[in-house]
Amino acid sequence: MNNPFQNAMTQLNNAAAIMHLDTNIHEILKQPERLITLAIPVTMDDGRIKVFTGYRSQFNNALGPYKGGIRYHWDVSVDEVKALSFWMMVKCATVNIPMGGGKGGVIVNPKELSEGELERLSRGYVRGLWRNIGSDKDVPAPDVYTTPQIMGWMRNEYEKLVGHADPGVITGKNIEDGGSEARGYSTAQGGVYMVRELTRKMGWNVAGTTVAIQGFGNAGSFMAKILHAEGYKIVAVSDSKGGVYSEDGIDPDKAEKIKNDGGMLGCYCVGTVCNIDEQVSDDGPCRKITNEQLLELPVDILVPAALENVITQDNASRIQAKSIVELANGPTTPEADEVLKEKGVTVVPDVLANAGGVTVSYFEWDQNVKGEHWTEQDVLTKLEKIMVDAFNEVWETKEKYAIDMRTAAFVKAIERVADNMKEQM
Template sequence: MTEAVQTTLTSNLYDQQVKKLYRVGEILGLPQDVLETLSQPERVIQVKIEIKGKDGKVKTFIGWRSQHNSALGPYKGGIRYHPNVTQDEVIALSMMMTWKNSLLLLPYGGGKGGIRVDPSKLSLEELEMLSRRYIDTLYKYIGSDIDIPAPDVNTNPQTMAWFIDEYIKITGKADYATFTGKPVELGGLETRNYSTGLGVATVAKEAASKFIGGIEGARVIIQGFGNVGSFTAKFLQDMGAKIIGVSDSKGGVIDPNGIDINKMIETKEKTGSVINYPTGKKVTNDELLTSECDILIPAALENVIHKFNADKVKAKMIVEGANGPLTADADLVMKNRGIPVVPDILANAGGVVGSYVEWANNKMGEIMEEEEAKRLIISRMEKAFNSVYEMHKKLGDQDLRMAAMALAVERVVNAMKVRGMI
């Protein structure tokens, strides 16, 4: 992908989401004023965070929290640390969380947060200071009945531990349900680490049974081998799929004979990249996306499949492990080519289902066993997929994304109407 194309695509995730919203608005017959209010967040908080480094110099960072819609309940969504985070990106992702929570019938609205920082350039002490200062600026706007953050890109259970400790110190409230994705010692669940990957694999299996004859022996390519990609690969391999390609930020590997995922995880941990896997052909991420397979799972960045490469995709089916990996233009190309796309708001919702279980446990003071939580995530994902598939058949000429969004948006709109918000 050329630099110009990359800039064009990564700068408009919000525009892409608004396009998709207006497309579903036509299907549902929603008036312009309702679409306008749905396209805007209820609140966006921008904060400045200053920390003093070991060298004595002050480092300044900008962060955000977007609270998109609260019609169905408190805002819910992750917080990411990334050098390219923008306000528009955070707003777009909070909008997607609204639809995701609605689609999975969870009692939440949508929220998302981010700090523009390269965490690899900070020491552990500086990361802790940054995390605590972020909560210092936001504590008035979050809480287990207000806004419930969770991990996202470059944040993890340790980050959530710093968050909850700082929140308790400032507010005096031992409200552990304010954050999810916490360490097990602080009320977190074992399932939270792999719940997104489990959800992606579950809906991939369900979709495969409807569109390509089943998951057994299906050739799968996964772009992105972080938490989501690696666990998705592991679960799909256990289901009988054949993983033939994976990648990370440094490139990818394709092996038609199949990749041993446990061995690939070990390679990644020991060498820092999947490209050091001993067998197969090394490829770029762009080449990986357009390689022949049965199921393609983009599980890394947004907008990686777009109008410039959508016609080159050779997969029989796409499952969106990442948020927004297909642009609105790419959606139309896939629809015209007859390639089903299982949308992000459905496919990667396992993580927020896992968060819901943790939140509910913390609120009630109960503990759910890992296998029970795992069964609940699988069951909720299967039901959501089948609801979307039935809506897809009912609408006739609409793709799975429009079917999913139709269900999600309609539920939010109905809640807003009965509450008198519109």
């Protein structure tokens, strides 16, 4: 199994060699600046006390306060939070926002906890961490299995401990609690800006550009709808149960209605919830497909928007897409990356493609610190400028060094971090 932190360090070393990174800076960037381990005692509903293990990795704050989510998951590990905090540093620096890299997690299956137990766990996490977070120190956010409600509990606990209001200590809040407009679809919207820029660079006609999206959750479904509205041809979508391919194109709103009504996405071919095994074929112009088949379709743009490690050494040689826009975190393994490079597939990497989410989290923090609330249009205008500028900077770095876009994003990001570190030494 891939060790995520070893993968992260391989990426650091590759970028360092290309850009001739100062050896002292390189050495400092091999570990987080602070790694906090917490024992969190929680009184369970039956009166027992159970102790949960939590972590917070604060990787680097040369550009600004540490920034990154908190996940509740049974597979949380030290190496995972270290790697994710490193990638958050890279992501923030890639899009040039003044935040550093952080990440946290608790080893827990949140589905096994009652709401009361979940609240006590969340407040306990903050009680162990409060001296190391704050709007000018470290700004957590939601991640896997954490919600705006959990963020609300954490902010409330933090403010009780410090004795004053500090809405900027946490992002990903509900709008009425100081959250930002457009946060709900910001990851998808940022990805749309990447697709637009890629289409322009490739010289493609929007109307003829075909797109397949693996993952029809929040980010994937929003992206499908926005691209469809802009004239792109969405030919395939899928969720965890399978998907649908239509050579005539898919209306994402209709596909979403079938899914929400309890049907499989393949029932799109029938137009309503159906018995998919009896009513939908495996071939023809509209057909049901598996997630694996979606990845191998001959499309202009493939968008992995679900799980990590879906493009691997095993299937990379069968990828027929001309380009990949990574809306998911880590959908491509390092081994697959090498195969895709040899095939000439352009990959817009996750640290750039899905950075719309962290960018609007930064906007939320900025609004909180300044006591402002921006309109949805203000947020989208600022987001587009940041994402488009970042895309073009990464593209120019790719051309300058004759490297792939992922390596170019790491080179550009580490260059920014290193410059700021030197100024602070």
